[in-house]
């Protein structure tokens with residue numbers, strides 16, 4: 040990751056926009072989406088990070104906010120929660136006696152505890168409703184953006200390596216969903232961006 | 244550079260200074276994880292006693308909590324149902340707390356199967372407005388509340404609906420034990436006795452299986468009885484999982500249990516093995532019953548049940564000789580909880596057979612359990628809602644049904660008729676489990692208001708106008724639970740971990756806040772803790788002590804065996820002749836009643852039952868339990884080899900099951916363990932809710948084949964009065 044302040048800010052901004060896309064859509068984000076302002080900004084940010092043009096497009100725009108909210112509830116709001124714990128073994132604590140200790144598919148796993156640890160360490164607060172879901176993708180992306188914008192390259196890179204390796208499985212789950220592919224496309228785009236970040240010369 | 248407004252929605256709030264100070268190493272997941280695992284052996288573990296909710300037994304549990312998360316569950320050693328052990332369902336169901344399939348916030352329906360989030364305040368406001376409007380236009384008789392009761396619900400739910408002026412409170416028993424309850428109630432004055440299994444010498448189970456989903460201590464007691472040489476007879480068209488403890492399996496023709504009990508009763512009288520002294524002292528109407536029994540000979544019963552007259556005679560004589568340490572276990576749903584048109588009469592005959600053995604309140608016999616004496620709220624400070632001056636819907640049609648539980652499916656019938664306008668369902672999947680789902684769906688769609696309060700998106704929730712998310716049982720405190728039995732006691736469910744989804748709420752809070760929105764908050768002017776304190780007052784136990792121990796038994800209040808209590812029947816005695824039945828238009832003494840339908844040579848009766856790893860459909864979406872189903876193909880239907888041969892069906896074939904109501908395809912297990920006239924299907928499958936990802940698509944829904952119906956005596960669902968044809972689809 041380049042510490043160049045413009046590029047750093049662009050990356051952060053891009054991550055914040057992506058974080059917002061994974062929250063329950065309200066009228067403001069819908070206006071940004073439907074006016075293409077949001078995608079234009081993504082492109083601007085993206086062009087500051089890399090010269091290569093993304094081949095991944097977000098084309099499946101829902102027809103209106105109500106429909107976007109519907110598909111959100113049908114996927115990210117329940118059936119395909121974008122929460123890291125679900126895609127990872129619940130705990131590495133080998134003496135945990137719960138029958139699902141080594142299984143995937145459950146909330147509040149070790150990754151959530153790690154995020155709690157980070158939040159405490161860096162004195163960062165999150166909304167009460169995410170207290171037991173701190174590894175929700177929106178929080179992860181905002182944290183990553185925050186670490187980047189505050190110039191801690193090593194920490195940001197470590198965080199990127201630790202907490203985003205589940206997106207492939209998440210994408211698979213979204214693909215299983217029928218209907219509008221908006222969130223699948225958003226996720227593919229996110230994966231592309233995060234891959235690009237990992238490959239930036241400053242990170243090698 | 245950027246114009247969009249997204250930064251306003253930022254989740255994280257940071258203090259800038261700290262971030263730059265940190266180094267990656269200290270915050271890396273691997274580093275942290277290593278530290279965490281290393282530290283985990285010495286991390287403090289809190290132990291919180293509570294109760295399981297994997298089934299209605301509510302066994303005592305100990306929740307072990309580490310780093311704020313549930314870390315282990317064990318059986319509470321003092322609780323009489325768990326005795327230190329939990330069953331597989333109990334362990335599995337606890338995963339619910341961290342399940343990804345929970346309802347996390349209040350939802351409002353905006354179209355068929357479509358919902359949008361709504362704030363609690365707005366949801367309360369809208370529900371209250373609609374309830375009050377319905378009451379204003381149609382009166383309080385047009386609203387209802389149904390639940391599968393747990394301790395808090397038992398107190399709050401009827402109080403809530405009564406606060407709104409309606410007596411229409413119902414429970415799931417309509418597809419559980421309504422028939423048995425009615426049969427026992429008007430005979431023994433209680434809806435259920437318990438049994439002193441471990442001391443018994445001869446035990447008969449009719450359709451009841453301790454090996455399939457009954458509390459751990461029941462299996463323990465049965466094993467003890469077996470070790471002491473007790474005879475254990477299973478009467479069931481399928482060989483259930485209690486088989487390995489049984490001495491004999493009677494593969495009875497389904498629907499004819501009443502004939503068996505009548506014939507055994509006949510033998511007791513004929514052989515003079517009934518307890519005449521007991522009957523003289525503690526019963527009325529025995530002579531009329533004995534006269535009626537005259538015609539129910541073992542030969543007569545052989546024809547109906549398929550069990551030889553010799554076997555019937557031998558078992559009845561052996562049970563008569565072993566009395567009073569012999570019994571027919573009282574069952575719950577079993578074969579006569581809600582299955583056949585003759586189930587209430589079977590329940591009555593079973594209660595009377597036990598009375599003829601003189602086993603009531605005897606060692607090794609049937610037991611009227613003792614209850615702890617608990618207090619109540621001071622009604623001056625906390626006024627009780629007025630009792631409505633009319634009876635609940637369904638009472639007129641089914642006056643013999645246990646009034647407190649009612650006949651829950653009357654809500655659907657009256658919705659169809661336009662009489663019922665609103666239904667609240669708490670912890671109840673009535674739309675899938677109580678009656679034919681097609682009928683239930685249509686009925687619910689006719690209501691002006693449906694509210695579902697639940698932890699997961701059940702089929703009922705999907706039909707609701709508003710869905711209010713409950714916390715899971717691992718995340719809530721509840722009302723004190725009475726434990727009745729030989730030794731009475733109390734148990735407390737308490738919060739083991741903080742709620743995972745902050746927008747979920749416990750039911751006591753939901754009722755209180757909804758009542759306030761409805762304008763009847765004065766009836767809920769207390770907290771759960773205050774109510775628990777009031778209940779505990781007469782026991783001498785402090786709330787602090789109960790919270791610490793979780794389960795407290797009162798051995799000094801244990802019942803005295805050998806002392807017959809005064810019964811709560813009108814005559815205060817066992818009623819072989821019931822005026823109540825007569826008043827309701829039924830025979831005052833038990834008579835043989837034919838089941839409603841009978842299979843022909845080319846058809847089967849569809850029967851159902853439990854498997855040890857599930858509780859009805861409640862646990863179907865629990866991944867580790869459903870995996871066991873999948874690993875062992877437990878969702879298959881069972882068919883007898885003789886019938887399978889006739890139909891050209893082999894083990895594992897895909898078959899079509901067709902009834903008057905539905906057609907399903909499913910794989911078949913060909914086994915000698917089922918009666919040739921019956922197809923057995925486990926009752927846990929056939930989930931249709933898209934939100935229950937693990938459960939959906941596994942097996943078929945038994946209830947889809949059950950015609951919507953009421954048993955004439957108790958209003959039960961007649962859930963085994965179903966005829967199906969089966970044909971092979973694919974080998």
Ligand code: SF4
Pocket residue numbers: 295296297298299300301302324325328329330331332333334456457458459
């Ligand atoms: S029998 Fe099993 S599932 Fe039921 S309450 Fe006891 S431990 Fe829980």
